[in-house]
Amino acid sequence: MTPAPLAARLRDPSGPLFFPVTAYGPDGSLDLDVYRTHVRQGVAAGAAAVFACCGTGEFHALLPEEFEASVRVAVEAAEGRVPVLAGAGYGTALAVRYARLAADAGADGLLAMPPYLVQAGQEGLLRHYRQVASATVLPVIVYQRDNAVFTPRTVVGLARTEGVIGLKDGLGDLDLMQRVVSAVRTEVPGDFLYFNGLPTAEQTQLAYRALGITLYSSAVFCFVPEIALAFHRALETGDLPVAHRLLDGFYRPFVELRAQGRGYAVSLVKAGVRLRGLDVGEVRPPLHEPAEEHVKQLAQLIERGHALLEEDA
16 A cells, blocks of 8 residues: 555544454464454444554553564454554664565554654654665554654654654644644645544544544444444534543543543543453563552443433434
8 A cells, every 4th residue: 555545545534443452362473363453343343444553552561573473363354444653663663674574464554652762853854764664664643752852854754754654743842733733734735644543532632623633533433333433423424412521431531540640542542342241361571450449440441431322322
């Protein structure tokens, strides 16, 4: 798939962007059969794209061979119905290696994670992502967060880089994002994509839409796709009463619960998938499982979310 077709498929999604968890067996090894089921269920539920082995999918915890096998299974499970993108990260050499593994596995594109650990300057960051983009035929979306925060000028440079089609923002600085969007719109007219990549992005998506950023990742889709779809429809149709009810009754409490433990942006989502009947296993270290009381609260919150959907039916 060339960059233009992928960008076109992502620009006006029919549903949420799905970031599946990675499934492990009781011994902690990869469980590709369960993972295949998880991805198939998400695509069948209405996902517009699959982002395999990214943050929610514990990219950091996967060996290269596990990564390639997982991406390959995600591609097979999607059956061409939606595009599949894969994570790529660490230092430049390893990011290039993961990019090539993703291409070999049949992925349609890449989400380029921040470089490992180092606090690099803008020139070095731009060079890093340009090298990743030049090393693969896959279109690249660059993930801004943590130690990879860009000035508007650097994002202009990224937008001018062949193969780089978008920026996913996991920082949440709306002033910076407005300046980024303005700079790229002024200096690189075209169809550069922007994504809200904050944890539980639905919580901030009304604010991002005011900047013209309509794309967002949905970890909640992993375990309550019906709620994620209802929220997505409310945004697309301008049904603010429904959006506000879901924000007030489900998303805000979920965000507050997620804040009760480090790493809950992944482990609590994985617990949610298990609560819905698919045993995807536990998270790998250094992440840890959520407290039993928090899992009980999550189960109650899922029930509350379903009750809200019934009110709107």
